[in-house]
Amino acid sequence: METAEIRRRYLQFFADRGHTVVPSASLVSPDPSLLFTVAGMVPFIPYLNGTVPAPYPRAVDSQKCIRTLDIEEVGRTPRHGTFFQMLGNWSFGDYFKQDAIRWAWELLTTSEADGGFGFDPKDLWVTVFQDDDEAEAIWRDEVGLPADRIQRLGYADNYWMTGQPGPAGPDSEIFFDRGPAYGADGGPATGDDRYVEIWNLVFMQYEIANIRSKEDFDVVRELPNKNVDTGMGLERVAFIKQGVENIYEIDQIRPVIDAASRLSGRAYGANAEDDVRMRVVSDHIRSAMMLMLDGVTPSNEGRGYVLRRLLRRSVRAMRLLGVEGATFGELFPVSRDAMSAAYPELLPESGRIQRLADAEEESFLKTLVGGTAILDTAIERTRAAGAEQVAGDTAFLLHDTYGFPIDLTLEVAEEAGLTVDRAAFDRLMQEQRSRAKADAKAKKTALADLSVYSDFRAKGETAFLGYSELVAESRVLGLIRDGRAVSSIALGDIAEVILAETTLYAESGGQDADQGEIRGPGYRLEVLDVQRPVAGLVSHRVQVVEGEVAVGDPAQTIVDPLYRRGATQAHSATHLIHAALRQVLGPDAHQAGSYNKAGYMRLDFSWNAPLSPDTRSEVEDIANLRVNEDLEVVTRVLPLDEAKAQGAMALFGEKYGDVVRMVDIGGPWSRELCGGTHVGHSSEIGLINVVGESSVGATSRRIESLVGPEAFKQFATERALVTELGANLKVPQAQIVSRVQDLAASLKAAEKRIAEFERQALAQRVPALASQARSVGGVTAVLEQVGALGGADDLRALVIDVRDRLGAVPAVVGLAATVQDRPVVIVATNAAARDAGAKAGPLAKRAAGVLGGGGGGRDDIAQGGGSDAGAIEDALAAVAQGLSS
Structure with missing residues (x-):
């Protein structure tokens, strides 16, 4: 069956x-x-x-x-x-x-x-x-x-x-x-x-x-x-x-096992550990696919981290099966076909899911290369120290920070003839789990007493009248202070107010809560926040600024009209930007989160590459063109199935009932399920100014815009800046860019000439510094302070030139300088000095300790630094002491 x-x-x-x-x-x-x-x-x-x-x-x-x-x-x-x-x-x-x-x-x-x-x-x-x-x-x-x-x-x-x-x-x-x-x-x-x-x-x-x-x-x-x-x-x-x-x-999972077997060339059922790996792949591919179907994208925290872990464990399992290249392009379609009979919505979303998976796989394959390099260095240090165990904190760092699986660390270490301090690793993992559990428990405890709302919710849903009215009459159904229901609140109290009706919008769907007041006979309440602690119930967090209010009192909700206007402009602008992105980039540019308030909106969307300046401008132009077209904003309440049949977008992470509110701007061009407040016509938005576009993960981008008067203010500020630049540069506005480019080119050429003069000046100091050489601990040493330099690279070049100047005798050069007011010391040794036991790394570390910092490096050249520039002479003395001991 x-x-x-x-x-x-x-x-x-x-x-x-x-x-x-x-x-x-x-x-x-x-x-x-x-x-x-x-x-x-x-x-x-x-x-x-x-x-x-x-x-x-x-x-x-x-x-x-x-x-x-x-x-x-x-x-x-x-x-x-x-x-x-x-x-x-x-x-x-x-x-x-x-x-x-x-x-x-x-x-x-x-x-x-x-x-x-x-x-x-x-x-x-x-x-x-x-x-x-x-x-x-x-x-x-x-x-x-x-x-x-x-x-x-x-x-x-x-x-x-x-x-x-x-x-x-x-x-x-x-x-x-x-x-x-x-x-x-x-x-x-x-x-x-x-x-x-x-x-x-x-x-x-x-x-x-x-x-x-x-x-x-x-x-x-x-x-x-x-x-x-x-x-x-x-x-x-x-x-x-x-x-x-x-x-x-079973039929929904086994096809992925068969695909993993085909890709690896290993038969399922022939080897117990290989079988486990194939089952891990089959489970994790399906799990990751279903998470991405519900809008989760890979990231370094929360749900995205769990998804990333599943995908990376899949890559790791395929690697243990002998497949080091990309496999998601073949595994995900197999899982999709096996699951689509039960979840037909997988088919239209498969392109988006595949792109997310491929990007994550490509990224992790690169991570494996980088993690292997870090682990190789750790193995070299372990061997050099004569130890047999890679440190547990190194394994934990690779796992926790770089996503490098512990079983891969164990395998690579074993190949090098070493073990890993698994006890230390497990202890660090347990400490991390304990912190996570404590955080989860704290969150759960903070939300545990939702039962305080039960009696109020049993009286019915809070009627939201704010779509058509900014002021409405109601009555106080309940008051909550410090998590407990109370009969009254007085001047200065901060509490929650439950009303039968309200015009104040509760934060949801990315839209911030309304600002406003609640008034009644002898009292006035400033609204600090509006939330829905349980489905169907609105809670107003308020501070009493006048009088006293009791359960049963009449109440009038008053929305701040300027704030509401700004919020509706921003929310409608969010819809326009979303539709414009999908028009330019295609249907895979799907909203993955949003936030809007008066004057500002941001939209996160599924995409794995930065938008070019031209693309960003095109999105902004399309959105503002729709503003200028004065499109009617139409809202309809209808059954969910009917709305979806008409092409309405249901956004990831949102929960919808059987009956939904659908918002059209320009007909099907922008048609979304949305409970937020909106303008009546697109022209009321005023202006949309895209001010930022950035990454919020390997597969998500964020676009930010100022809206309405705030957008105009930003343009005005930029106009004033351009005017000032033109005046200072003494060129018309149209020539500012070319003039700045000319100045930048001139500056770059000047910096290049200055760098050459400085290099020549440093080279001229080499003979004098080499003449300061003295015998210390059986080697020829130059240990000097050279004053202030522009960068550590200059000091490094000077140290190497002096070392080379000393010839084939065992030579150690330790020079110290201040770089941006902080002390830096660099030590270099030649082959003869290293054969005599003088190594740069320990010497630089010794000097850095005197300077109040840290350091180290290779045996031939190493660097250290600190915060106490007054201790440079003592630091150089410490190098000399290290050579003598």
Whole structure:
């Protein structure tokens, strides 16, 4: 049974039983404390914990997930994958244990001919929580599962909680027995890979608090509305139904293994380690492709770093398979074809995804060359020191800073007859993980008490009236100060205000929050920020500047009209710039993030090369041409599917409901789904002045513009500057560029002549410096201060000339100078001096220590420096002492 068919049957089974089919949410998690959607429940958390009322009593979905905590296990076990699909059916206060258990068993054991999965009941085992008599009774008495195939396990295995106060409860898991060839008898309690968990039924029936550990917490009460959260692993069921050995060999993944085998010339199944590498490639290529489909681009932080790691591990695995050249051009199309039946949206995005992948692969292949050079140097130093281990901090630096994989470091070191201090490396990695966990925990804690908004959200959504009005009457539904609901706030307080209606725009979709006030009888509040802490609820962060306000008071929201006008100009300009980029560069120039506020906009877009000045000007010209055409800006509210059918762009990272707001500027030329505020006609934008274009990663660019009056101010400033330049240069404006070019050429020629004079002057000093040579520690040494020089290169040239002047006798030259008011010392030795034991590196390091800095280098020439120019004579004395010891 193909994976896509398993997915279809699951969704259809529960749809036939009254479940709303919910499309998969993005892999980019809506929870700010998570990088990715790591489990099927993540999109439903607001409904499960009661923060937001569920829009349906029961639902079914197939959710895309990414999880990288077990990334080292990928390819080594039959079931670990970074990208996986979780099938789930959900009840929000509707059905509970009986129906959840009954339906799961029915779907699993109904024959394939009758629409089920056709599992033989004798191959299935079940675990329940140790105290859940109810679940065990349902399995035994209603389903008819033999008692000896129902096992009770403890909190670690069969109890679900988030780790935070809130909903929790027991779960029941269903396992498939692969047979005695895969392990010992004894059921899932053995923990053996023979028993594969395929379905987990979570019964949220308690509210817990005071959590001291996974097994030690207080049960506050039974939940009045009990929820069911289930998850069936699509890949796990697929590998069982398809009769293969692991998830990597199912129809959606195996084609990439075959491609890796073909490219490497190594047969899958012939060598255990090669098999692991091919499975890593197949998993990571698919995972990376799905992340890029959802708008993630490679970078050095956050989600982009995880994506980059997956891509680089793929390159590394192919390298270990003997393929050192680029392979993504062949691997990604294979994965796309295997996945497109389930995700047809891959086909139109495949060009963009392929370009991102190819650019990252090319970059990493260059990184491997650079990392190898750094590692080679470390190996030379290790050998020179007589050691047998490459330092752990060197391995960590290569891994963390340069993206050079630790297994490659181990391999190269082994080839050189060395080992790596793996304990030190692992300690540094653990310290990094601990810092990351602490940061994640801090973020999670800061956002953990969203329950304070639950009661307010239960009263309904905040009505936003700001599309058509700047002032509106409302009433205070709630007040929050220091994270707690309060009945009133007074002069000077900073708090959050929840209103029934508002005209103040909450920050979203790249648009900054409105500025303005909230007023009522006897009080005035300055609005500091406007946010949506939970879906459908607007919170106004305010400071009380007059009077006192209480829950239930009337309120009037007042938007600052000048700020709103500037914000609408900037947001509409963002749409124009985006459309202009796509017109000039093509559809792959896709928005990857934006920010706009009154007078300013920036747009990040997928592209892997700088824009030429001509291209940048063309984009700006097209956008301003659209401004001058006075295009009508049309907004429509319509079903999501209809909007997409009309070509509306859904931007990556944005979450859309079933009904959306579509904004047209010039018809289909600029047609996007957008909840922001906009001008009525493009001419109201005024002027767009592109002031910057830069890189924000190997595959993303950023364009910045001033908009409206701010754009005009910038042009006025530039006009004044040009006028002043013309006056100072005494030429018309049209001749300023050529005049500046002439002056630059003259300056360059003068600098060249000066450099030649300085070189001649330095050369004239060589005989006098050589005459200062004296015997120190068995070598002929020149140790002198030469005053101030223009650069360290001048000092280096002088040192080498003096050394050469001394001839073949063992000679050491150490000269010190001040360069830009900082002391620099350079030491050079000839071959005879080095044979006598005098090496430049240690001598320069000794001198630099006296100067309050550091230094070192090769045996023949080395450099050091510091901050204490007054210690130059002592530094040269330290060199002499080093030669004498």
